[in-house]
Amino acid sequence: MFKKILIANRGEIALRILRASRELGLRTVAVHSEVDRDSLHVRLADETFCVGPGPATQSYLNIPNLIAAATIAGADAIHPGYGFLAESPRLLEVCNQHDLTFIGPGLEAMRLMGDKARARQTVDRVGVPVLPGTDEVTGEKEALDFAGVHGYPLMLKAAAGGGGKGMRVAHGPEDLERHFHTARSEAQSAFGDGRIYLEKFLPRARHIEFQVMADSHGHVVHLGERDCSVQRRHQKLIEESPSVVLGPEQRREMGEAAIRATRAAGYSGAGTVEFLFDPDSGAYYFLEMNTRIQVEHPVSEMVTGIDLVKEQIRVAAGHPLGFSQEEIQIQGHAVECRINAEDPEKGFAPSLGTIHDLHLPGGPGIRVDTHLERGYVVQPFYDSLLAKVIAHGRDREEALARMDRALQEMQVGGVRTTIDFHRRLLGTGDFRRGEIHTTFVEAWISGSAPEA
Amino acid sequence: MEKDITRPEEEARVLARILREEGLAELEFEAGQERFVLRAGRRREHPVPAWTGADPVEEALEALEGLAITSTRVGVVHLGDPQGGAVPAPVGATVPQGGIVAWIETMGVHQEVRSPQAGSVLEILVAEGEPVEYGQVLMVLGGG
Known part of the structure; x- marks a missing residue:
C-alpha cells in the first residue's frame, strides 16, 4: 500500500479523497492555489503546497509544480479527482517517469477511451451497441452526407470531449452548417483538439x-x-x-x-x-x-x-x-x-x-x-x-x-x-x-x- | 480619512487589517521615500487537529522591512549558480533590477529568480536546497 498521497484537486472532491486516504491510514499532501489557502482540504491535510495563483491553468493544472510538490513531500501516488488533470495522459506520463503512481487507469486505456472515435470502435468490436455515427468529420460536405443517410437530429461532438463542451445539436442542414465550425472551434479552445464527429441524437432518451x-x-x-x-x-x-x-x-x-x-x-x-x-x-x-x-x-x-x-x-x-x-x-x-x-x-x-x-x-x-x-x-x-x-x-x-x-x-x-x-x-x-x-x-x- | 498616522508600525497594522479583511493577497503602499509590499503569508505542515494557522498578517509584517522576492514555482531553491556555484545575491549584496538572485529547480529544470527592482539583500529566508512553494518569500530587498 502507499504511504503518502498527493491530492491534485480542490473543493469537495479533495476532501473526499483526503477522507478515504485517512481511513486507509495514508498521509495526505494537499495542493492549493493562493485563493484556496484557507480551504478545508488544506487545513486538514498533513502537508500542503501552494502551487500557483488563482487561475487553474497556473495552479491546479500546473504539472511541473504538482510533480515537484509530490517529489519534495515524498508522496508515492497522486489522486487527480475529477476535472482538472483527471483525464490528462500528460500527467500520467510524467507520474510514470517520476515513480509516482497515478490513481486511475493505465496510459493506453486512458488514451483509448479519451479518443471518443477510437473508444466507439473498440467497444463496437466486443458487441457493445454504439449509436450510428462517424469517425472524425473534416468537412461540412461529409457531415451533410451522413445526415442524408441517417436523418436528423444529429449531435456534433468533440473527439477529445467531455463535460458538455463542444457539443451541438443539429435539427436540419442549416443547423449542421451553422454549428459545424462553432463546434470545431469550441473543441479546439476547450481541449486543444478541434476534431469532431457526428452521432445520431435521441432527444427523448x-x-x-x-x-x-x-x-x-x-x-x-x-x-x-x-x-x-x-x-x-x-x-x-x-x-x-x-x-x-x-x-x-x-x-x-x-x-x-x-x-x-x-x-x-x-x-x-x-x-x-x-x-x-x-x-x-x-x-x-x-x-x-x-x-x-x-x-x-x-x-x-x-x-x-x-x-x-x-x-x-x-x-x-x-x-x-x-x-x-x-x-x-x-x-x-x-x-x-x-x-x-x-x-x-x-x-x-x-x-x-x-x-x-x-x-x-x-x-x-x-x-x-x-x-x-x-x-x-x-x-x-x-x-x-x-x-x-x-x-x-x-x-x-x-x-x-x-x-x-x-x-x-x-x-x-x-x-x-x-x-x-x-x-x-x-x-x-x-x-x-x-x-x-x-x-x-x-x-x-x-x-x-x-x-x- | 484625516487620521494622522505617524508611526510606520501603526500604519502597517492598519493596512495589514485591510489586507486580512478584504482577503487580499498583496497590498502595496508608500511611506516617505520607500515603497512596501504587504503579502498574505504562507502556511505549511499543519498537524491535525492542532492546526491553528500562522497569522498571515504577522507574516506580512515580517516582510515589511522591504520588498519580498517570492518563488514563482514549487521546487528546490538554489542560492548558488547550478553551473559554477557562485552565489549572486548573498546578504548585503546589491542586485540590479532583473538581476538573478536564486534558482528554483523543478523536475530537473533550473528556473532563474530575478529581482523585480534594484536593491540590497537584507535577509535570506530560505536555506540552500530547501523545498519552496509558490509564493514563498525567498529574500527581502532593501531600497537600492
Whole structure:
C-alpha cells in the first residue's frame, strides 16, 4: 500500500479523497492555489503546497509544480479527482517517469477511451451497441452526407470531449452548417483538439451509466447504474440509482456490456461506461467511458455500501478487488442533487460571494459532500459546485422525501444557489413518475413540460 | 480619512487589517521615500487537529522591512549558480533590477529568480536546497 498521497484537486472532491486516504491510514499532501489557502482540504491535510495563483491553468493544472510538490513531500501516488488533470495522459506520463503512481487507469486505456472515435470502435468490436455515427468529420460536405443517410437530429461532438463542451445539436442542414465550425472551434479552445464527429441524437432518451471497477488482476465488476437524465446543457443536475426504467434483465445485459467495454479497453481502477437508453424500444447505445471517479459516485456508494474512492486507491496500489460481482447488492434507492452557486433566475449565471450563513442538512439517510464552511469565498476561477446532497432510502419514494426534507433544511447565505430550483424540479409530476429524459429540464424551464 | 498616522508600525497594522479583511493577497503602499509590499503569508505542515494557522498578517509584517522576492514555482531553491556555484545575491549584496538572485529547480529544470527592482539583500529566508512553494518569500530587498 502507499504511504503518502498527493491530492491534485480542490473543493469537495479533495476532501473526499483526503477522507478515504485517512481511513486507509495514508498521509495526505494537499495542493492549493493562493485563493484556496484557507480551504478545508488544506487545513486538514498533513502537508500542503501552494502551487500557483488563482487561475487553474497556473495552479491546479500546473504539472511541473504538482510533480515537484509530490517529489519534495515524498508522496508515492497522486489522486487527480475529477476535472482538472483527471483525464490528462500528460500527467500520467510524467507520474510514470517520476515513480509516482497515478490513481486511475493505465496510459493506453486512458488514451483509448479519451479518443471518443477510437473508444466507439473498440467497444463496437466486443458487441457493445454504439449509436450510428462517424469517425472524425473534416468537412461540412461529409457531415451533410451522413445526415442524408441517417436523418436528423444529429449531435456534433468533440473527439477529445467531455463535460458538455463542444457539443451541438443539429435539427436540419442549416443547423449542421451553422454549428459545424462553432463546434470545431469550441473543441479546439476547450481541449486543444478541434476534431469532431457526428452521432445520431435521441432527444427523448435517458442517460444511464454503469459504475465499473477493475483491478490489475483481471477482475472487472459493475456496481449497477446511475440514471443521470436530469441535465441542463449536458451538465448533470440530479443522479439516481437504480434507474426506474431498467428491469433486472436489462440491468444485467447492460452491466455485462459495460464490463465487456471495460475489458476491451484494458482498463483498471474506477470508471464509468455511459449509455443512451431508449425506454420505448429498450435499445441502449454506448456513449463514452469516463476514466475517472465521477462527481456522482456517492449515489452508487449509498446503494452498494462500497467506498469507491478507497477501493480505487487500493486497486491502484495493486490489490485485487475486495468483492466479486455476486457480492454486490443494490440496497434501496439513492438520489443526489448538485447544489451550485448559480442563479436559476438569471440563466444559471455563476454567483460569487462569501458564505456568511450555513446550515447543512442531516438526519436519517442524508449525506452531504461539501467543502463549504462559514467565511468560504466562492471564487470566479473554479466550477460552481458547492455541495452534493445525497439521500438514501428503502425505496425511491423514501429517498425523494428525504431529499426534499434535506433541501428544506439547507441554508446557504451569501450566494445564490440551486437549492430551490432542485426542490421545484423534484416536485414535478414528471420527475415523481420518473418520466424524464435528457432534454426534460430545458423543456421544463421554458415552460413546455406538462405539469402534474 | 484625516487620521494622522505617524508611526510606520501603526500604519502597517492598519493596512495589514485591510489586507486580512478584504482577503487580499498583496497590498502595496508608500511611506516617505520607500515603497512596501504587504503579502498574505504562507502556511505549511499543519498537524491535525492542532492546526491553528500562522497569522498571515504577522507574516506580512515580517516582510515589511522591504520588498519580498517570492518563488514563482514549487521546487528546490538554489542560492548558488547550478553551473559554477557562485552565489549572486548573498546578504548585503546589491542586485540590479532583473538581476538573478536564486534558482528554483523543478523536475530537473533550473528556473532563474530575478529581482523585480534594484536593491540590497537584507535577509535570506530560505536555506540552500530547501523545498519552496509558490509564493514563498525567498529574500527581502532593501531600497537600492
